[in-house]
Amino acid sequence: MLDLKLFQKDFELFAQKLKNKKVDEDLLKILSELFAQLKKEKAILEELQAFQNKFSKELSNSTNKEELKIQLSENKAKISSLNQKVNALQNELQTISHSIPNIPDDDVPIGKDEDENIELKKVLEPPRFDFEPKEHFDLAAKLDWIDFVRGVKISQSRFCVLKNEAALLNRALINYMIDFNCKRGFKLVNVPFLVNSNTMFGTGQLPKFKEDMYKIDAEDLYLISTSEIPVTNLYADEIIPKEMLPLKMTCYSACFRKEAGSAGRDTRGIIRQHQFEKVELVSITKPEQSDEVFEQMVSCGSDLLSSLGLAHRHMMLCTGDLGFSAAKTIDLEVWLPGQNRYREISSISNCRSFQARRAKIRYKNEQGKNELVHTLNGSSLAVGRTLVAIIENYQDKDGKIHIPDVLKKYF
Known part of the structure; x- marks a missing residue:
């Protein structure tokens, strides 16, 4: 099984090596889209978590506690929902990766058959x-x-x-x-x-x-x-x-x-x-x-x-x-x-x-x-x-x- 973190980090290089191994380009396109979507959702999740961490600490000293509590509660619900979405994307990637072959070494000659x-x-x-x-x-x-x-x-x-x-x-x-x-x-x-x-x-x-x-x-x-x-x-x-x-x-x-x-x-x-x-x-x-x-x-x-x-x-x-x-x-x-x-x-x-x-x-x-x-x-x-x-x-x-x-x- 391939290292998905390395795959995502250098997608074009991995994708080309897999094309040389006759992996379907539509499958690679699906992977690319999933990686992009996962990156986007993780970035949003990190922002929500940063907000939760920052303002949870400031709650006791806030002059508007009730309003901040509501915001933190709504933000927590968003984090929970987004966590489920991120996990689902990661599971989907993991499942697809089970059917993706190993990448060839650099000294392996490129050929069709x-x-x-x-x-x-x-x-x-x-x-x-x-x-x-x-x-x-x-x-x-x-x-x-x-x-x-x-x-x-x-x-x-x-x-x-x-x-x-x-x-x-x-x-x-x-x-x-x-x-x-x-x-x-x-x-x-x-x-x-x-x-x-x-x-x-x-x-x-x-x-x-x-x-x-x-x-x-x-x-x-x-x-x-x-x-x-x-x-x-x-x-x-x-x-x-x-x-x-x-x-x-x-x-x-x-x-x-x-x-x-x-x-x-x-x-x-x-x-x-x-x-x-x-x-x-x-x-x-x-x-x-x-x-x-x-x-x-x-x-x-x-x-x-x-x-x-x-x-x-x-x-x-x-x-x-x-x-x-x-x-x-x-x-x-x-x-x-x-x-x-x-x-x-x-x-x-x-x-x-x-x-x-x-x-x-x-x-x-x-x-x-x-x-x-x-x-x-x-x-x-x-x-x-x-x-x-x-x-x-x-x-x-x-x-x-x-x-x-x-x-x-x-x-």
Whole structure:
């Protein structure tokens, strides 16, 4: 959540940054009008309060007490009425602010959509084949690794069943990712997959993305779309001792997302499912630590891909492609030879104090004052997409899949 006081103080700068993030201009106009109205009403209220304070003190020495009493009584009624109006305006602003995204960092490139993201670097060379590489769903069907028909039968579209070596490989990837992240200093936590609405609000899923969430009927519980949600909120409404920071955590979870806006996209295979698995990185830091920890998280995800022998690239997201809570994001995109293109496999984001303000996560700074922390999150990695990448990159001309050396001990 944005700092409304800073927003009002430098409205034009904030508004332009939000326009770059594709926030509706009509909404910004409403905000501008509310800020102006609130400023006007507060100025009148301050005048009325000053009158009340001044003449209340002079009442006992006044030569016209009765008339002054009447004036003070009328003025008090005006103050009460205006207080209600000011509170209503502040509540309206607060409600609107819940749906306004984080502002991008100054070094984030300005752009409309993913086509204007900036490639920072490539890591490893894509494999070369002396045959036409197949896509993962064709290979998996032939090997009886993934059952799409029965996944739909027991659930609905965008669900599948992993079988045989695919199920073993999936488990191996999860264990390997957790071990890799722990060696990089991220401590393992295990959290619920069902969380309440306050938790969803804290990291920005509610109210903005309510239509993408699976809710449990008649209960204040939602299935998580990423373990960033419960892990970040472990420290909601807490003041963390500064000695504990940075907190660096990793977590495996199943994730659930309606994919409401993805009709017609990735309808074949397991690139875009309603249920999927991730191993997540989450960090909570002092403001001055977050840039360094952000680089550590990007390196962790990239090095993990390299250890699996998977060619990938680093992409800086432009303003128009940034997520709701993110101030800066670097995507890691893995090479998929069956598709002959790079596809996102991880997003690492620095959310600055945006989520911390919503979730009320603070720490005691060097001056002993409560200050908002910075929160960061990133996939390390999306397990299903890593499975896809291994199937496509490690295929041979006979349709068999070879296993990366680092995973063999997990079988």
